[in-house]
Amino acid sequence: MADILAILPQQLVFGLSLGAVYGLIALGYTMVYGVLSMINFAHGEVFMVGAYIGWAVLTVLIGHAFGGLNPLWVLPVLLIPAMLLCGGLGVVIERVAYRPLYARGASRLGPLISAVGASIVLQNAVMLSQGARMKVYMTNLVFPADWRFNVLGVSISVLSIVIIVISLLLMWGLVTLIQRTALGRSIRAVAEDREMASVMGIDVGRVVSMTFFLGSALGGAAGVLIGLYYTQIDFMMGYAAGLKAFTAAVLGGIGNIKGAMMGGLLLGVIESLASTFINPAFKDVVTFAVLILALIFKPEGLFGEPLADREKI
C-alpha cells in the first residue's frame, strides 16, 4: 500500500497529461456533434493519422540531423503539418462520407454507418501503406529522459507539463475563436439551429467544413502529443483513444467545449487511478463503465447546462 501511495502523485501527473490529450480529441467530437448532431466515428482515426504525420516529420528531422533538436522549434514543426493535414482530412471525410447523406436528409443510421466505413478505410489505408508494425517516436532526442524536475518529492517530466500546456493553449485558442470571431459566431448559430442559420444567410456548408477542419486539426495535434508521450504508435491506436475521448465529451456534456476538456482531464485521472489501484488490464473496462454510468445518470454531462431539448440526447 505504501508503494502505491508513493507512486500516486506521479500517476496523477501522468493521468492529467493523458487527460489533456483526451480533451483535445474530445473537442473534435463535441464540435461536430454541436453542428451536425452526429458522432464522427472516424475522428479517432484522424488522431491516428496525426500521430503518423508527426512521426514522419520527426524521422526526417532526425535523418537530416539538424544540429540539436530544440523542442522550441521542433514542436511547431511537428504540430503544424499534422494539424493542417488532419484538418484537411477531416474536411474531405465530411464532404465524401457525410455530406451526401445529411444533405438528402437520410435517417440517423446512414451517416453513422458511413462514418464506421470511413474509419475502417483510414485504418486499413494506413496499415497497407505504413505496415502493420508499430512505429517508434525518438522522443529522447527532443526531450531527453533526464529532463525532469522535483516538486515536493514528486518527479515530473518536462514533457508531461509541455503536453498539458500545449493542450490548454490550443483549447484557449479554440474558445477565443468561437467566442470572438465571425466564424465562431456562425458556428454557434449553426449549432443552435441549422435551418434558421441558413435562412439568416450563413453558408452552412462552409461552416460545417470549418468545424470539421478545426476539430480534426486539434485531433491531429493530439496524435503528435500522444506519439511523443507514449513513443509507440500503430494504426489501431485511434480506436481506443477515440472511444475514450468520446467518453470525455459525454462526461463534459456533449456540445460543450470547456466541458470536453474537463471531461478529458477527469477521465485521464480516473484511468490512471484505475490502473494504479485495480489492474492495468482492466483500465479500459473502468473507462467504459464510466461512460455507461454517465449516460444513465447524467446524460447532459457533469459540467454542461442540461440541454433544454431532451431530444438532442
Add this chain to the structure above:
Amino acid sequence: MTERLTRYGPFLLALIALVAPLLAPNDYVIGVLARICLYALLALGLNIVVGFAGLLDLGFVAFFGIGSYVYAFLASPHFGLHLPFAAVMLVIIFTAAGSGVLIGAPTLRLRGDYLAIVTLGFGEITYICLVNLDRPVNITGGPNGLLSIDPPSFLGFVIDHNIEYYYLFLLTLGLVVLLSRRLRDSRIGWAWRAIREDEIAAEAMGVNTTMAKLQAFAVGASIAGFAGGLLASWQRSVFPDNFLLQESINILAMVILGGLGSVLGAILGAVAIVSLPEIFRDFALYRLLAFGLILILVMILRPQGLLAPRSGARRSAETK
C-alpha cells in the same frame, strides 16, 4: 423477373443449400459452407436489431462470445460440467437475451448514436474480460481459451463430422429464417419498423418504444448466443480472438450489403462475405479496406443494399 425471383428465390436457395455439401469436392469446402451458415445466423440476428428496429449495435459479436463461453463452461472439463446439448443451448438463449437486456436497458432511452458507442464499449469490455479473467481465479482460460469442449449429441447420436455440423447449422438457420419472417410480419415487427422510421411518431401512435427496442435487442442477442454455442461445439474450443471487433464489423457489412431489414439479403450477405476471401486468397489484405468503402458507397448510392432484389420491409409495406 424480380417478382419471380422474390417468390421462388428462397426455395431455390434452400434447395442449393441442401445439396451443396454433397457436391463439395472435399471436407474443407464443407467446413466453409458450415461457416457460412453460422455467419448467416449472426447476420439474421443483427438484421433484427439494425435492420428491423434501426438500432446500430457495434458490439454484436459480444453475444456470440457469451454464447460460446457459456457452452464451454457447461460442457467441457474446465468446470467438470457436461450438461446435455439441448439444456446448454436453452441456458445460452436465456443468458444471451439477458445480457442483451442488460446492455440495452440503460441506453435504449438515449439517441441511437449513443447506443452505437455503448455497444462498441460493451464489445470491448467483453473481449477484455475474456482475455483477462484467468487470474486470480481461472474462469475464461485467458488468451489460451478453453479446450476439449463436448460435441453436440442427441439421444446418444454424437455429431462429429463437418457434414453433420453443416446440416445442424442449416436446420437452425431454417428455423431462424422462419422466426425472422414471422417476427417481421407480426405486431412487434411493425412496431420495430415504426421506431426505425420515426421514433417520436411511433411513440405517439402508442408503441411502447423502450419495450419494443429491448425485445429487438433480446431476440438478436439470443440468436447470436445460439450461434456462439454452435461455434463452440463445432470448434471444440473457444478463444477470445474469435470475438474481435472485426467480427462485429463483418456481420454489419453482411447485413448492409444484403439490404437493411431483408432476411434473404442478410443470408446472401453472409454467403458473399464468408466465401469471397476464400475464393480470392490474395484479396484478404484488402478485404477490410473494401468493406469500409462498401459501407460508405452503399450508404450514399444504394441504402437499400446491393444483393437483395427488393428489401423485405418495402415489399410487405406495398402488399399490405
